[in-house]
Amino acid sequence: MTLPALFFAFLQIGAFSVGGGxxxxxxxxxxxxTRHCWLSADEFAHLVTIAEMTPGPIAxxxxxxxxxxxxxxxxxxxxxxxxxxxxxxxxxxxxxxYRRYKALPLMRSVLSALRPVVVALIAGAGxxxxxxxxxxxxxxxxxxxxxxxxxxxxxFLLLRRKACNPILTMASCGVIYLLFNLP
Amino acid sequence: xxxxxxxxxxxxxxxxxxxxxGGGFVIVTLxxxxxxxxxxWLTEPEMLDMTALAQSAPGPIAVNTAVLVGxxxxxxxxxxxxxxxxxxxxxxxxxxISLFYAAFSANPYISLLLRGMQAGVAAVILDVTVSLGQTxxxxxxxxxxxxxxxxxxxxxxxxxxxxxxxxxxxLVGVLFHRKEPVQ
Numbered sequence: 001m002t003l004p005a006l007f008f009a010f011l012q013i014g015a016f017s018v019g020g021g022x023x024x025x026x027x028x029x030x031x032x033x034t035r036h037c038w039l040s041a042d043e044f045a046h047l048v049t050i051a052e053m054t055p056g057p058i059a060x061x062x063x064x065x066x067x068x069x070x071x072x073x074x075x076x077x078x079x080x081x082x083x084x085x086x087x088x089x090x091x092x093x094x095x096x097x098y099r100r101y102k103a104l105p106l107m108r109s110v111l112s113a114l115r116p117v118v119v120a121l122i123a124g125a126g127x128x129x130x131x132x133x134x135x136x137x138x139x140x141x142x143x144x145x146x147x148x149x150x151x152x153x154x155x156f157l158l159l160r161r162k163a164c165n166p167i168l169t170m171a172s173c174g175v176i177y178l179l180f181n182l183p
Numbered sequence: 184x185x186x187x188x189x190x191x192x193x194x195x196x197x198x199x200x201x202x203x204x205g206g207g208f209v210i211v212t213l214x215x216x217x218x219x220x221x222x223x224w225l226t227e228p229e230m231l232d233m234t235a236l237a238q239s240a241p242g243p244i245a246v247n248t249a250v251l252v253g254x255x256x257x258x259x260x261x262x263x264x265x266x267x268x269x270x271x272x273x274x275x276x277x278x279x280i281s282l283f284y285a286a287f288s289a290n291p292y293i294s295l296l297l298r299g300m301q302a303g304v305a306a307v308i309l310d311v312t313v314s315l316g317q318t319x320x321x322x323x324x325x326x327x328x329x330x331x332x333x334x335x336x337x338x339x340x341x342x343x344x345x346x347x348x349x350x351x352x353x354l355v356g357v358l359f360h361r362k363e364p365v366q
Contacts, residue, residue: 056273177299
């Protein structure tokens with residue numbers, strides 16, 4: 001009975017977490033700690049740390065982590081499938097509607113009003129990451145971490161002026177910071 | 184507008200997904216850089232539309248975007264290839280890490296590397312934001328400037344739900360449907 005339970009728990013997480021990322025956290029916690037007791041509070045804290053340290057959506061990270069611990073590799077696959085199934089269905093419907101109606105004048109007007117808001121949302125995500133990197137929880141009016149500020153300024157200039165590869169730029173920032181702070 | 188093969192779509196999504204530290208919007212910025220600028224698979228407005236749709240449906244933003252881009256570029260097989268490419272890296276990484284997660288999350292070198300990468304990730308997102316913002320400014324539409332500025336203020340200074348912002352913008356799009364002819 002473990003695999004169906006895993007599937008349906010993550011199906012609910014996938015179906016009800018709107019807004020992505022950290023919006024899904026309370027739902028995940030409710031399903032895997034409170035309802036099913038698959039992880040202790042301590043293990044859940046580990047999971048959050050690992051999800052932050054690794055690439056990919058938190059819900060997928062959680063599905064794989066919990067699935068493997070409960071039922072091995074089949075568990076990981078089952079939980080992940082449950083997690084993405086609602087997305088695949090609902091968003092496929094949206095994709096169809098988009099394809100069909102995007103040429104309508106009303107739809108074009110709505111879409112063109114959405115675009116500036118999406119730009120603002122992306123800007124907000126970038127600025128909050130920047131705040132986190134430069135001030136690490138300290139008030140923004142205090143002096144930022146000089147190393148992080150230099151890294152950010154250098155990376156930003158390289159990306160804007162030289163159109164450097166973003167993935168390479170991110171990785172180099174990590175390596176440079178590591179080399180200058182070796183314990 | 185060129186079309187990708189399924190293999191290209193899968194590998195592009197796979198490498199992008201393997202490098203998205205820092206949340207759903209990172210995948211969107213990397214997809215913009217790869218799919219819009221390098222490959223010409225999508226136009227910038229299409230990318231923004233898909234981001235708005237991905238954000239308004241439940242589930243991880245990265246997976247939702249993969250569903251939309253996959254359908255758009257290569258129909259149902261494209262959707263499956265893109266989603267698989269998107270979820271495999273986090274699944275593989277988490278499967279390995281779940282074996283020795285305590286050692287991983289306590290490793291000082293890894294946490295230094297990730298700390299430095301934060302600055303790089305912020306630079307990548309803000310670089311894309313500036314490019315996208317320039318496109319909005321270039322339209323010289325007072326309505327779009329208002330939407331950009333207003334939603335940026337709300338994102339930065341209130342805990343507004345992104346979904347509420349998008350719904351509000353959609354409503355504005357409906358209301359200004361006749362007055363604001365779309366380019």
